Amino acid sequence: DAGVTQSPTHLIKTRGQHVTLRCSPISGHKSVSWYQQVLGQGPQFIFQYYEKEERGRGNFPDRFSARQFPNYSSELNVNALLLGDSALYLCASSFTGDYGYTFGSGTRLTVV
Amino acid sequence: EDKVVQSPLSLVVHEGDTVTLNCSYEVTNFRSLLWYKQEKKAPTFLFMLTSSGIEKKSGRLSSILDKKELFSILNITATQTGDSAIYLCAPSGSGGSNYKLTFGKGTLLTVNP
Numbered sequence: 305d306a307g308v309t310q311s312p313t314h315l316i317k318t319r320g321q322h323v324t325l326r327c328s329p330i331s332g333h334k335s336v337s338w339y340q341q342v343l344g345q346g347p348q349f350i351f352q353y354y355e356k357e358e359r360g361r362g363n364f365p366d367r368f369s370a371r372q373f374p375n376y377s378s379e380l381n382v383n384a385l386l387l388g389d390s391a392l393y394l395c396a397s398s399f400t401g402d403y404g405y406t407f408g409s410g411t412r413l414t415v416v
Numbered sequence: 417e418d419k420v421v422q423s424p425l426s427l428v429v430h431e432g433d434t435v436t437l438n439c440s441y442e443v444t445n446f447r448s449l450l451w452y453k454q455e456k457k458a459p460t461f462l463f464m465l466t467s468s469g470i471e472k473k474s475g476r477l478s479s480i481l482d483k484k485e486l487f488s489i490l491n492i493t494a495t496q497t498g499d500s501a502i503y504l505c506a507p508s509g510s511g512g513s514n515y516k517l518t519f520g521k522g523t524l525l526t527v528n529p
Contacts, residue, residue, distance in 0.1 A: 308458075337517075339517075339519075344521070345521055346504055346506070346519030346521050346522050347459070347504075347506075347517070348519070349516040349517065352516060359515075360515070360516060362516070394458070394459070396517075401515055402447065402510070402515040403447070403464065403508065403515075405450070405461075406461065407452075407458045407459045407460075409456075409458040410457045410458060412457075
């Protein structure tokens with residue numbers, strides 16, 4: 305079985321640009337959560353989606369948005385990129401969203 | 417605000433040593449505590465703890481949870497160079513309908529040959 309897949313693995317963007325990150329959960333998992341991990345810190349919760357509905361949102365500005373599609377894959381969008389958005393963005397999938405989280409390898413975003 | 421404190425933040429040991437990693441937490445509507453190992457990118461799951469005082473073991477790794485004192489420890493015996501990684505503690509809590517993991521900063525473990 306394929307694990308959680310994220311794309312792209314790396315990308316470089318310029319300040320002010322927009323970025324879309326993608327995540328495909330493990331087959332059968334209906335929940336996707338997004339986390340941001342800045343160098344030297346633990347991952348920080350951004351969003352959780354379950355059955356295409358937003359279940360929760362962390363302390364992030366409105367520049368961050370996400371959605372979940374009928375096939376349970378998900379996109380994280382970040383507008384008006386700032387240098388401080390440079391981080392590893394991790395996607396975690398689980399069956400119901402309350403336990404059993406499996407993480408993808410992440411997307412390394414660099415904003416210059 | 418949910419809070420997780422891991423100690424030490426970094427640790428350097430020799431192969432064969434035993435290490436103990438600590439995690440104290442305060443989260444809303446606690447459900448479980450998870451330990452992850454992060455080597456390069458994806459955190460990989462080690463343990464999920466839900467009950468106090470019950471040790472979970474996997475090979476040379478073991479972990480236990482104290483829900484009264486709000487802490488957990490992760491032990492690694494007979495360390496190997498392959499154990500070098502960041503170890504993340506993440507209690508799971510809920511706020512309304514959402515469940516999230518709150519991560520500590522992690523403990524960077526370096527095992528020298």
